[in-house]
Amino acid sequence: MFYSSYIEISKSALHNNIAFLKGLLQPGVRLSSVVKGNAYGHGIEEFGQLAQECGIDHFSVFSADEAYRLLQVASPGTTIMIMGFLDEEQLEWAIANGIEFYVFHIDRLERAVEVARKLQKPARIHLDLETGMNRIGLGGAELKAVVRMLQQNKALVEIAGICTHFAGAESSENHERVTSQLEKYSATVNYLSSSDIAADALHTACSAAVVAYPETHLNMVRVGIMQYGFWSSPEIFQRYMQQNGEQADPLKRLINWKSHIMTIKLVAVGEFIGYGNSYQAKEDMLLATVPVGYAWGYSRSLSNQGEVLIRGHRVPVVGIVNMNVLMVDVTSVPDVALNDEVVLLGHQGEENITVASFAELSTQLNYELLTRLPMNIPRYIID
Numbered sequence: 425m426f427y428s429s430y431i432e433i434s435k436s437a438l439h440n441n442i443a444f445l446k447g448l449l450q451p452g453v454r455l456s457s458v459v460k461g462n463a464y465g466h467g468i469e470e471f472g473q474l475a476q477e478c479g480i481d482h483f484s485v486f487s488a489d490e491a492y493r494l495l496q497v498a499s500p501g502t503t504i505m506i507m508g509f510l511d512e513e514q515l516e517w518a519i520a521n522g523i524e525f526y527v528f529h530i531d532r533l534e535r536a537v538e539v540a541r542k543l544q545k546p547a548r549i550h551l552d553l554e555t556g557m558n559r560i561g562l563g564g565a566e567l568k569a570v571v572r573m574l575q576q577n578k579a580l581v582e583i584a585g586i587c588t589h590f591a592g593a594e595s596s597e598n599h600e601r602v603t604s605q606l607e608k609y610s611a612t613v614n615y616l617s618s619s620d621i622a623a624d625a626l627h628t629a630c631s632a633a634v635v636a637y638p639e640t641h642l643n644m645v646r647v648g649i650m651q652y653g654f655w656s657s658p659e660i661f662q663r664y665m666q667q668n669g670e671q672a673d674p675l676k677r678l679i680n681w682k683s684h685i686m687t688i689k690l691v692a693v694g695e696f697i698g699y700g701n702s703y704q705a706k707e708d709m710l711l712a713t714v715p716v717g718y719a720w721g722y723s724r725s726l727s728n729q730g731e732v733l734i735r736g737h738r739v740p741v742v743g744i745v746n747m748n749v750l751m752v753d754v755t756s757v758p759d760v761a762l763n764d765e766v767v768l769l770g771h772q773g774e775e776n777i778t779v780a781s782f783a784e785l786s787t788q789l790n791y792e793l794l795t796r797l798p799m800n801i802p803r804y805i806i807d
């Protein structure tokens with residue numbers, strides 16, 4: 425195996441999280457697994473396969489390239505839905521392969537109708553409504569034009585869904601904005617229905633809305649971060665724990681990021697470690713290098729800040745994080761040896777390096793840290 429570090433993905437943790445999520449939903453509400461951003465860093469192919477083994481049959485991706493990768497591991501009957509980008513060529517590929525996609529401007533619908541006619545195969549679309557996020561979405565005169573085009577092309581376009589996205593359901597600061605978005609969504613769904621436009625799936629909720637706004641579940645939800653064992657925000661976590669009188673976090677993290685000790689050496693008191701003079705040995709020290717640096721997504725802002733686990737001990741990163749290596753102080757680790765396992769993220773023995781602690785130190789959002797884990801670190805499924 426060729427790697428300097430690797431990522432483990434836990435199947436039992438995913439089982440746990442999906443069961444927990446299903447418990448939050450009414451029977452019959454479909455769970456779409458959001459796997460954009462390389463499945464939040466977990467690896468789209470590896471995670472996609474695992475999720476199917478855990479009973480998932482609907483996936484949401486951002487773009488055609490992600491849909492393409494997922495399609496390579498998708499079983500028959502699995503739905504793939506593109507929420508964002510696809511160009512004209514990719515749109516043809518999507519329709520030919522039965523991939524569903526969002527429509528948020530009329531040009532895409534026009535093109536979909538043309539391609540569907542050419543391929544003699546209907547396009548399966550989701551009408552993405554503008555309800556107040558003001559990012560992408562159909563509204564106003566454009567929505568009316570879309571309705572006319574749909575009425576004229578019924579055989580060529582199947583409306584698989586009507587959807588919208590909330591502008592910050594993870595914070596109660598946005599409560600009014602979110603509730604007004606839901607009202608606007610419902611009113612527009614009614615208007616569409618009066619124009620004889622109805623869809624199989626009505627979907628608005630992301631993870632935060634699944635927890636905080638049960639009225640947004642409708643008949644499908646799009647869940648990303650919680651499947652991977654993380655909460656959308658500390659507020660959402662606390663709210664859930666309080667309302668349900670829970671003691672322990674019901675979600676389990678899937679990810680462990682690991683490497684091994686590359687060298688161990690003695691450093692005498694007073695010496696500086698690594699580039700520059702940001703760290704000076706206060707005593708004679710035992711120093712280990714780990715073959716992971718910022719080129720692998722280990723942020724340089726964790727210099728003299730981060731921690732890793734070795735032999736069940738939490739040890740500090742010392743000096744500057746380099747492109748391909750980082751240094752840790754292993755003076756306190758009994759019997760430390762070359763090739764010892766190093767846990768950068770996840771658990772070892774009783775200790776745990778959380779994405780949250782990592783993220784706070786490097787001022788990244790948990791979403792950002794996960795999705796920045798490079799694609800070329802190998803991912804392995806463990807039980």
Ligand SMILES: *Cc1c(COP(=O)(O)O)cnc(C)c1O
Pocket residue numbers: 458460507589629630631632646647648649650656
């Ligand atoms: C990312 C995304 C989601 C999932 O968000 P989480 O907070 O990770 O659950 C849902 N819907 C859309 C449109 C998204 O872009």
